[in-house]
Amino acid sequence: MAAVSMPVAERRGAAEAVARRVSAPWTAASAAPTVSLDESQVDTGAERGDAVGTVAFEGVGKVYRSAAGEVTALEGIDLAIPAGRIFGIIGRSGAGKSSLLRTINRLEQPTAGRVLVDGQDIALLDTEGLVALRRRIGMIFQHFNLLSAKSVRDNVGLPLLVAGVPRPRIRERVDEVLDLVGLSDKHRTFPSRLSGGQKQRVGIARALVHHPEILLCDEATSALDPETTISILSLLRDINRKLGLTIVLITHEMSVIREICDDVLVLESGRIAETGPVWKVFGDPRHEATRALLSPLTRDLPEDIADRLRASPFPGSETILELRYTGVDGDPDLGQLSTALGSRVRLISAAIDRIDGHAQGRLVLGVHLPPNKAKQASCASGGHLKVLGHVAGDD
Ligand SMILES: Nc1ncnc2c1ncn2[C@@H]1O[C@H](COP(=O)(O)OP(=O)(O)OP(=O)(O)O)[C@@H](O)[C@H]1O
Ligand SMILES: [Mg+2]
16 A cells, blocks of 8 residues: 555554555665564554654754854754654744754754654764664755756656666655655656746655655645645645655745644744744734735735824824734624724724634724723724824715
8 A cells, every 4th residue: 555645634643654664665674674473573664652753952052163263053952843744944034944843854963962762862863873863854955956967757667777676666665755746757758858836846755755754845746836835835734634744844835834734933043032823923923024924915004094104193183093913812803892992993004814713813993982082992903903103084
């Protein structure tokens, strides 16, 4: 049975992981030493209560040392990524995102702390163990990293060939993964004849050939146009659901995080600025770095209002209010608010979205208010309301 067709529930949990590994005979003895063992002999992490596809960072630090000096890329990272989640990493350029991601498959060695995959300290793995780890962790890249002289089929099958898998099994598995990524008709095509989106699909197929439990994506959609980005994201979401694998992805596109991630980590100068469910972090960003990253998503005030905005009220002025939907503590009660404001409310702009069932965004309202009313209304809104300023009234 191929793991590609296994539902999420089956793949989660250590016992199922055994079944999956044992049922993938071509992951060769060298790739997965557990293959020839019976279930009672396999360390699945079940006794430790670990699920397959978890990553934990404990006090992880990374200092790059070169002739030019030292660069501290990561410091004091304590974080757990649960199995089966889509976990996004964001941060300014140079914040340490790639360094952190690359510690998961030991492409980078931390200079402090530990990285645990399925509860196992990966620094302790010997060469064979490291090879096996890297087969459990697929990776895709911004520029696809395909071999131009090889066909789609050969690009995808290469990791299996290197692992010594018999050719008929390679063909079978390549067919499966190409089918999964929607490229069944492109076996013989060479990368130069593929679109960017198709190349990334090949990259994804190649990353899946070893039935990984974790997929790492470093800016996987950054080289793609918006439409292709959406199709690749929905493929990743599909793969996450169908195969139950954990996806850790770096992106500079906040919309990517909003679209498919369950959780997000914001890195700032190598440290954790904040982390949590996307709806919470995006709805109520606590750190300046998060707010700066999100600013393209939070629409500014309309120009005609912004130009005329004054800090203090003046005779006949209209108060401009911002009503925030953070997804935390429920949605603001518009009826109660309108009663508290006690006068005609004008809607100036609105940008409300829903993430994971939580309303996020803001309304900008104009209202003629006696000075003390704004405060009352703010209380009535449960702190969701803020006075932005005052403009000359329209009437
Ligand atoms: N091999 C290396 N040698 C020395 N310094 C490095 C090395 N790799 C990364 N750095 C430095 O470590 C810091 C973090 O780099 P990293 O590539 O992890 O950032 P990033 O958040 O992925 O940035 P970007 O968004 O630009 O890809 C940066 O200051 C970078 O210059
Ligand atoms: Mg990077």
